[in-house]
Amino acid sequence: MAKDTKFLLLFLLLSSSSSLCFGSEQDIQCPRSVQQSVIDPLGVLKSSWNFGYATDGYICSFTGVQCWQGSENMVLSLLLDNLGLEGPFPQGLQNCTSLNILDLLYNNFSAPIPFSIAQQISYVTSLNLSYNNFSGEIPESMENLAYLNTFNLQHNQLRGQILERFSVLGRLTSFNVADNLLSGPIPTFPQDFSPLYFAGNQDLCGAPLDECPRSQRWTLRRINGESSVGAAVGFVLGFVVAFYFHLYCCERLLPYVFHT
Known part of the structure; x- marks a missing residue:
């Protein structure tokens, strides 16, 4: 009986140590889902994101993946800019439980930005979707990204208005929606943004652009x-x-x- 108890305690200790070293299985599932959901014509993710060797912090060596600590599989940033990626918005990001930065700059992503994006990346402070082909309207749920400091949607195919409720994002230091197809009045932000952040939208008006x-x-x-x-x-x-x-x-x- 005593041997069985010691074996059980040793098993639990090893299990807890393993989870501490390897991080959450959710965080490992996150890049796996992203890899499966995007089109990778240059094979960058296919060649770099190898899930066959589960070692301490192994996903932290993947191209574009930064972790909070090198010995833990806890994703801090996904920096997937300029990799030639295609398809709709990546899936599975909600599994990156501590994601802080998402950068999809200079790719060929298309289709609308998912309405549930705020639930998928709740704690992101920097979101860059610029220079892609995202279409449709800016999802209303984005107003719930309360921790956003930089929010860049420049050079896409986004339509509709910028909702007034986006002005409640008080942490913003950058809100760039230039070169889209947006229309209507610009919300009254408490911050002073450059006119360049709104330029290139033919039907967008109001400060800091020309009066409506x-x-x-x-x-x-x-x-x-x-x-x-x-x-x-x-x-x-x-x-x-x-x-x-x-x-x-x-x-x-x-x-x-x-x-x-």
Whole structure:
């Protein structure tokens, strides 16, 4: 019995030591998922990211992977810039439990940025998706990336407006959306960003660019006015319906009341 207990304790000790050395299996799954989800025509990830040799901190030697400590498989940064990668936004990033920096600069990624990106990279402080072919709108969920310091989306195919709620990202020192297809007024950021960060979007306006055209301001006021009128009409209709329902109920109940 004593030998069995000693063996169990030794097994648990070795197991815990192994997990401390090798890091979380999630963090190992992260680059594995990224490798499987992207197109790698130059074979950079295929040749460098070899998962066949599980040693202390082995993923830290992969091209573009930086770890918090060299002896732990805990990913700090994914610096995958200028590797000729293609396909949609990489998958599996939520498994990088301590990811701080994501750089996909100068690749050929396309398709929309996933709406769930904020859940995938919750603790990222630097996000660079510039010089790709991402399309669609900037996901609303990005407003929840509360730790972002640099946020670069320059030279893509992004459309739609920059939501006013992005102005709550108070840590930002860089917000570069130049050379896209964005439109509408620029949010009122507490920081002073260079006009170059917004240049190259034909229908984007407002500080620090030129003032929005009067017609566009009128359209925005009309939309807001229609929203207010719609809300007022809805309230009045609801009140009228409730009033007549109340009268109907009273008329049905009144004979019973007098009878009683």
